[in-house]
Amino acid sequence: MTDESCGHEITHLFGVVALVGPPNAGKSTLMNSLVGEKVAIVTPKAQTTRNRISGILSTECYQVVFMDTPGIQKTRGKLGEHMNRSAMESLHSADLVLVVADMDLYVRKPHFLKKDFQELRNRLSAIPRVLIAANKIDKIRDKKTMLPVWAELGHLFPDRDIFPVSAATKEGTYELLEKILGHLSPGPPLYPADQLSTLPMRFMASEIIREKLFLALRQEVPYGLAVEIEYWNEEVNMVRLGVLVYVLRDAHKAMVIGHRGSMLKKVCTLARQEIEIMTGKKVFMETFVKVRPGWNESPGFLRSLGI
Template sequence: MTEKPYRSGYVAIIGRPNVGKSTLINRILGQKLCITSRRPQTTRHRILGIKTTDHAQLVYVDTPGMHSDGKRAMNRYMNRAATASIDDVDVIVFVIESLRWSDDDERVLKRLQNDADKPVILVLNKVDKAEDKAALLPQMEELAAKYPFAAVVPVSARRGINIEQLEAEVEKLMPEGEAIFDEDQLTDRSSRFLAAEMVREKLFRHLGQELPYSLTVDIEQFEDDDGMFRISAVIYVERSGQKSIVIGKKGELLKQVGQDARKDMEDLFGCKVFLQLWVKVREGWADNERMLRNLGYNDDL
């Protein structure tokens, strides 16, 4: 019996905002790496999630959602990060929401039609929410006529439906080659970066509709104190009125954000965490290219 060849490579997870790309990567990895919320544009950076098995290493690239709004520097940065990911991978996974097709979905497809020169798998996510399951097949056939997809796979990232089938389809398309990263490595991002993302996720989940897009998180201190991580994070907002909203009445909202973020950090890092949060005003940070770079929004990451 011929031994199965080892395969390795990069997989870009692309799609419009809020279709479940980060949830899909977390499900594939079997643990939480990418932050999620019900709000679009939660993901701002490209993040690698590394899945290593006995016969393959698949490096999944979580990308910001592609969208038409390019008015602010932050939005332009996210579109660049998402678009660049298509150029540097071996396989593309295009995620849409089952039984739904939007102008932003069409825009992503046009980008693939114009520039993609590698195999593309179409994923119909959130099939658990589809009331009319019989309508899935016509949608799959209709979309398959729009583009020569290597495979079309209906899944539920939230429920874990058909995830193994998707992974098998991705692996089949991967080139043969040795592992790119150490077998126990989960991501290319630092613990410092992941800590900031966890704080930002909790802010997205606890705050109102607009405010999350006006804030970012910067880790000022990250120290290993005899097996306990001491972390100090600054939450930057754009206006002074937003500062009081983030802090909340008698500091309750900020306290809750800190408690929730600390728990996630302890789960991921596997140790006790002492977390301090501060809120500061930095006007116009989200529309200033230089400030964005200083806060870690770099195109080369």
């Protein structure tokens, strides 16, 4: 397919790009940055992303479907296994793999680098198109301190291009995108130009609620949380949704609800405002918290959450 508006006889490009890497590397932030919209949720806590989350960037000349994935980690239980598998599967379904590394972490703790990338590096050796995004460079004051980490990354991933970027400030992301486009093949767009993700609104809403809960709650609670949209009734100007928040223990339920419901109220207000922006409609949310011991070890339940 050719498109005159892309320049004389320049071909429209299409491709799927998977973002992979350790937890907390900034994969979701980088995808949002490249897409130019918040598609995936972001928190300072590791293991925020649990599913593959697509974000679509469309122009007249190209369409890139980014696939954000859960951080690859030492497995802990069924949920961890599902998250790793989900990330690994994306390697083979993508046209290009973008490995994201937290440079600030490795400048401070160089010995983490090998440990974090050993397995991924082996898996990637058979994948033809791989780029490395050396992320969070805005956090590194003295850029010279990056040099040993840079050399080690080059050693781990020989013959792959490495790009210094900051997903937070967008520094270097333009150059990275140019390189990504250089790896794409001719092809027509698969999705309408205004579509931001392949995921349904109700799933995005459950992610927004999970993000607000992750941000508001103490360290031990978020990992035991799951959010399910029980019903989603959309009218012309309004969406009514029923939300179930699952927790592992009674004590967690009390923390999610908070004193006289204050925590849940705060979380729901923040989530509702964001869902209203996403849908462009007034949102009415009804939320219940349920204790479901072992939900994170139940394959059937994980499947019902789309994990």
